[in-house]
Amino acid sequence: MTGLILPPGQGRKLITKAQEVTFKATAAQGSSVSVFEVVVPPGFDVGAHVHSHSEEFFYVLEGELDLLAFEPTTRTRESWHDWESPGGDRVVRAGEGACMFVPPGTPHAFRNATDKPARMLFHSSPSPDHELYFEEIAEIWSAGTSVDPEAVERMRRRYDVSQITPLIYAPPTLLDAESTTEPAV
Template sequence: MTGPSLPTRSAEGLIVPAGEGRVLAAEAQHVTYKVTGEHSVAASTFEVLVPPGFDVGAHAHTHSEELFYVLDGELDVLAFEPRVRTPDSWRSWQSHAGKRAMKATPGTLIHIPPGCPHAFANTSGVTAKMLFQSSPPPAHERYFEELLDILTSGAKPAERDAAIDALRTRYDIQQITPLRYDPPGPE
């Protein structure tokens, strides 16, 4: 008796040298695809640059599991259900166990199980870099591609914001606090 057949995948590994991968970039978004659903049934893997002044806003995913690993720079991060979800900012949130947002420096790993509110922001003056994994693939791959299309469409801000809200809904992103991008001005 034989079981169900699995999709055929190459028995070869994948090596993506430094500086290589498919890059998507616009405004505050700079994502390099390293491993996609074409290569893995477990997770998509990206290198993400987070510019100064970028705050992804607190959000949660019903079905996605995520992992962030800070490579360079520093980020304010949060990964817990707060006592109270305030809609304007996540920075003062506190968990039932007393956890608060913290500063993540190179070597910090953040694991996000499905349903867990999470956020990251770059409050420094230097671009941060992180490795980001999302499971299951390819949802985040498609999300980033569609987000880039919206950001480069030339739409008016209100139309762009409405399109991004609809995109988040389609991709299982419950936005709790706003995404913000307020780059520092010249000194």
């Protein structure tokens, strides 16, 4: 049996206008988990969502991300940034070395509210759900055309993603102007 060793910067890359994802360990390599390195640009907000059977682990390598991993007292559809749990948990600004574990059924989200890119190691199980999801998202982002929101919702359901608040990508050049909500992903 042979393991896998990847030098820094190596792995299959998916680069879109919204994210850069490098596949590190995948089902194709015999892994039962998927491991990715993700560059999160300024202004990117994945939106709160939940998985019924997937679990995830996030580790901040560089920069800062706002992280959420709890069921709020009240779910709002427009934003998760002010959510609070019945026990008083709130969104955390997490820096280098911080991590977040998300068991199945737990609402969670991350966003880069700073003006610098952040980098994280992302681990999801079971493999290959998130691998396929990232590939399909990359196709949608690169198409540059409007996408049928119902088709996107069907895609999300196929990959165990139940979106609660919208994905938002507002690059720094747009932060002073108008935020853009990308309902397509």
